[in-house]
Amino acid sequence: MSEAEFTIIDSLVGVDPAQWQALAGDNPTLSHAFLHALHETNCASPHTGWTPRYLVLHRDGALRAAMPLYLKDHSRGEYVFDHAWADAFHRNGIDYYPKLLSAVPFTPVTGSRLLAHTQEDRRLLARAALQVARQLNTSSLHILFPDEQDRQALAEAGFMLREGVQFHWENAGYADFDAFLSSMKMEKRKKLKQDRRRVLDAGIAFEHLAGGQITDEALRFFYSCYVSTYEAHYSKPYLSLKFFQRILREQPDSLMIVLAKRAGQPVAAALNLVGGNIMYGRYWGTQEFVSGLHFETCYVQSIEYCIRHGIARFEGGAQGVHKMSRGLVPTPTWSAHWVADRRFADAIADFLAQETAAMDDYIDELAEHVPFKAAC
Secondary structure, eight states, X not given: OOOOEEEEESOSTTSXXXXXXXXXXXXXXXXXXXXXXXXXXXXXXXXGTEEEOEEEEEETTEEEEEEOOEEESSOTTOSSOOHXXXXXXXXXXXXXXXXXXXXXXXXXXXXXXXXXXXXXXXXXXXXXXXXXXXXXXXXXXXXXXXXXXXXXXXXXXTOEEEEEEEEEEEOOOOSSHHHHHHTBOHHHXXXXXXXXXXXXXXXXXXXXXXXXXXXXXXXXXXXXXXXXXXXXXXXXXXXXXXXXXXXXXXXXXXXXXXXXXXXXXXXXXXXXXXXXXXXXEEEEEEXXXXXXXXXXXIIXXXXXHHHHHTOOEEEEEEOOGXXXXXXXXXXXXXXXXXXXXXXXXXXXXXXXXXXXXXXXXXXXXXXXXXXXXXXX
């Protein structure tokens, strides 16, 4: 095997998109277009506390492996919470920031973070990332929502693993939406139908817009809803209209919008990402309150779309036990962590051992309340 050459880059400008895509596969959030748009529109940039420090591996002049890495001076937009760790560092007079992070900014979806064709190159990336963390004198290195192959390589490199939970829907080969409803327990099926009826009685109808069907007008309406959701929680959105417009222009097939309308006028919208036979639920917002509209727009309509188009899985986003009544089930997710200071590393390792046991119990408890009949 030829010698591997590692480089740290602060931009994807000089990276061949085709070589990147060969590594990233069909996960839309890992595409060259998606990540580059985050940087070029200044959504994930040094100005917002996301400084790219991508780790790339070349062999024989070709890109063979890569890892999205960022220097972070805060923990916002990550969805794996380490604020207590940062506070412990601060109370002991030690800097927690900057830290090094491998993730898709603002996007808690599962997928590879060690982009490589072979497991050996994933191991090389994991070990090289630790060297980068030391060279940059960071307090820690965190890899969020890695897949199974990544997790194995990270554990072998000495990372501590942390378990979390999301709620995902799996397509059991349903012939249609009624078949999906038939797989649910009677009380859950009845409740879901009642919720749908309330939305219908409010005069709401739905339209699914995918790829080239999404107009700039529809995207702008979605964005106004997206902003209003953040404003309702007295915060500012992470992503700009320019970012979404760029994705629609460069990667249109990765977008699907559920548009809720009354008398032909839009009142709410949800945006999903699609790729690799998976739909990722991401953002939603509404111009008015209608009972049940959030659940119908974000989850039920997306599940119906997946069934109609044969999509295998719908990841409903971070958190939310309420999603179970719509057919999403608890699914373990993971993150991997390395901490430079041995004292804090040992304390965090003890904490993670206790947290993992508690998380396993929590997931087992949730599994007893899934909405499906026992045979399903």
